[in-house]
Amino acid sequence: MGSAGKKEGKKQKQEKLGPAWLDNAIFYEIYPQSFRDSNGDGIGDFHGIMEKLDYIKELGCNAIWMNPCFESPFGDAGYDVSNYYKAAPRYGTNEDLKRLFDEVHKREMHILLDLVPGHTSVNHEWFRQSLRPEQNEYTDRYIWTDSIWKEPAGYGSLRGISDRNGSCMVNFFSHQPALNYGFYKPDPEEPWQQAMDAPGPRSTLLEMMNVMRFWLGLGCDGFRVDMAGQLVKGDVDGKGNIALWQEVREFLDREFPEAAMVSEWGEPDKSLQGGFHMDFLLHFGPSHYNDLFRCEKPFFAGEGDVSKFVEKYLDSYQKAGGKGLICIPSGNHDMARLAKYVKGDRLKLAFAFLLTMPGAPFIYYGDEIGMPYVEKLFSVEGGYDRTGARSPMLWDRTPNAGFSSAPKEELYIPQPELADVSTAADQMEDRDSLRSEIQRLISIRQAHKALQSRGEIEFVHAREGVYPLAYLRFSGEERYLVVINPSDREEAFTGKFLLGDAVYTFGGRVKQQRGKVHVDPCTAGIYEIQPWVVV
Numbered sequence: 001m002g003s004a005g006k007k008e009g010k011k012q013k014q015e016k017l018g019p020a021w022l023d024n025a026i027f028y029e030i031y032p033q034s035f036r037d038s039n040g041d042g043i044g045d046f047h048g049i050m051e052k053l054d055y056i057k058e059l060g061c062n063a064i065w066m067n068p069c070f071e072s073p074f075g076d077a078g079y080d081v082s083n084y085y086k087a088a089p090r091y092g093t094n095e096d097l098k099r100l101f102d103e104v105h106k107r108e109m110h111i112l113l114d115l116v117p118g119h120t121s122v123n124h125e126w127f128r129q130s131l132r133p134e135q136n137e138y139t140d141r142y143i144w145t146d147s148i149w150k151e152p153a154g155y156g157s158l159r160g161i162s163d164r165n166g167s168c169m170v171n172f173f174s175h176q177p178a179l180n181y182g183f184y185k186p187d188p189e190e191p192w193q194q195a196m197d198a199p200g201p202r203s204t205l206l207e208m209m210n211v212m213r214f215w216l217g218l219g220c221d222g223f224r225v226d227m228a229g230q231l232v233k234g235d236v237d238g239k240g241n242i243a244l245w246q247e248v249r250e251f252l253d254r255e256f257p258e259a260a261m262v263s264e265w266g267e268p269d270k271s272l273q274g275g276f277h278m279d280f281l282l283h284f285g286p287s288h289y290n291d292l293f294r295c296e297k298p299f300f301a302g303e304g305d306v307s308k309f310v311e312k313y314l315d316s317y318q319k320a321g322g323k324g325l326i327c328i329p330s331g332n333h334d335m336a337r338l339a340k341y342v343k344g345d346r347l348k349l350a351f352a353f354l355l356t357m358p359g360a361p362f363i364y365y366g367d368e369i370g371m372p373y374v375e376k377l378f379s380v381e382g383g384y385d386r387t388g389a390r391s392p393m394l395w396d397r398t399p400n401a402g403f404s405s406a407p408k409e410e411l412y413i414p415q416p417e418l419a420d421v422s423t424a425a426d427q428m429e430d431r432d433s434l435r436s437e438i439q440r441l442i443s444i445r446q447a448h449k450a451l452q453s454r455g456e457i458e459f460v461h462a463r464e465g466v467y468p469l470a471y472l473r474f475s476g477e478e479r480y481l482v483v484i485n486p487s488d489r490e491e492a493f494t495g496k497f498l499l500g501d502a503v504y505t506f507g508g509r510v511k512q513q514r515g516k517v518h519v520d521p522c523t524a525g526i527y528e529i530q531p532w533v534v535v
Contacts, residue, residue, distance in 0.1 A: 060442030140200025249275025
């Protein structure tokens with residue numbers, strides 16, 4: 001990076017915003033269908049999650065994001081909700097979910113539910129009522145054109161499925177009708193496009209706040225919000241969605257000030273302005289996240305480029321103005337497993353990066369043991385090519401890898417053969433395993449404030465097509481250099497500082513000679529800096 005960019009990065013001050021527990025939060029993402037089946041029906045459930053909370057805590061994670069768990073026909077793995085106020089029976093009851101919240105809190109952990117405010121299932125009673133040709137309170141709960149012959153431009157639609165005259169916008173799959181939050185600038189020639197403050201959009205937003213109020217009242221600690229930046233339609237600059245979420249933020253600050261919110265938006269300068277505490281860098285959009293882990297030549301596979309990611313990261317970091325956290329996940333249910341592209345010890349280097357960056361880290365279940373992407377699976381519940389990243393957790397070497405006592409053919413998604421993989425139990429007994437290294441990295445992160453969510457960052461070496469990656473993390477008097485070299489050759493860079501004691505090392509040596517820092521192949525380290533001198 002140029003010196004101007006570095007200096008700007010240093011100037012950014014992360015002001016505290018939101019719950020204090022986010023300051024050192026490390027999240028574990030649970031895909032409930034695939035985590036642990038406690039009743040032998042082949043599908044994971046709430047009781048199964050409760051059985052494994054100590055495993056998550058022992059790893060070092062102190063927060064959970066659980067994918068959708070509300071009643072659903074599961075045409076899209078629960079992202080097609082049919083009742084926002086009822087837990088999916090296959091996972092358990094509302095009382096079971098409340099008990100899960102309680103068990104999480106007993107362990108001094110927190111849990112976020114996955115809120116899907118952009119669309120519902122066609123099975124939702126709101127949608128059934130909106131299909132009726134006579135006016136009712138749900139007529140404008142969804143986005144309908146005023147004629148069966150007219151589709152919403154740029155979107156798919158449902159039409160010809162009832163006596164109502166119009167086409168209903170869908171957000172993605174044809175069974176997911178889009179909820180109506182209005183248009184930022186309604187087209188006067190399209191009277192069906194409602195303004196954000198029209199009664200229909202207002203009713204939708206207020207009801208979604210009621211949904212949040214219900215689950216926060218039962219004990220959840222906040223929400224990850226699906227499609228957070230796409231609720232208001234025709235909102236090119238994001239101003240309408242920002243205004244919508246600012247209203248939600250005001251409601252939460254009044255009633256649930258400790259509730260945490262993380263957005264699926266991918267543009268932190270917008271989402272954090274809207275009042276979210278955290279935003280993900282996504283595998284789509286402008287973040288260059290895929291340059292690191294999932295492309296033809298990922299940086300962490302030892303032959304890629306990190307510079308465009310760093311440039312965009314700094315741009316987002318500066319635009320956000322220190323008002324929240326930019327989160328970089330190891331993966332999630334919507335992308336191929338990390339281990340598909342990054343192999344062996346380089347997975348440890350990838351986690352050395354993930355666990356030393358600002359923002360709250362998110363570890364996708366199974367990534368801590370390098371679970372593989374299962375190739376050539378038929379789609380399950382709308383997974384399509386994502387299905388291979390959603391296979392059941394590999395717990396141990398008992399039948400079905402300890403996931404379920406169901407017959408193998410009744411498992412939610414097929415598992416890889418145990419002969420070819422490592423299980424959680426295997427890795428917990430191996431001090432050199434990926435899981436043990438992640439546990440070690442988490443422990444180091446939690447021992448040093450500069451390495452946690454709100455510690456500042458300055459990149460000192462992130463050049464196009466060149467290794468290693470090096471950056472400074474600092475908070476108060478704590479100052480550390482993180483250096484990571486996933487390549488298969490020794491690399492060096494110039495640094496006008498003195499390396500002090502090592503806080504963490506993996507792989508080969510990092511040594512300083514005549515103003516240059518030399519880094520062995522496949523090596524990572526965290527070092528104190530003495531004295532503090534920055535170019």
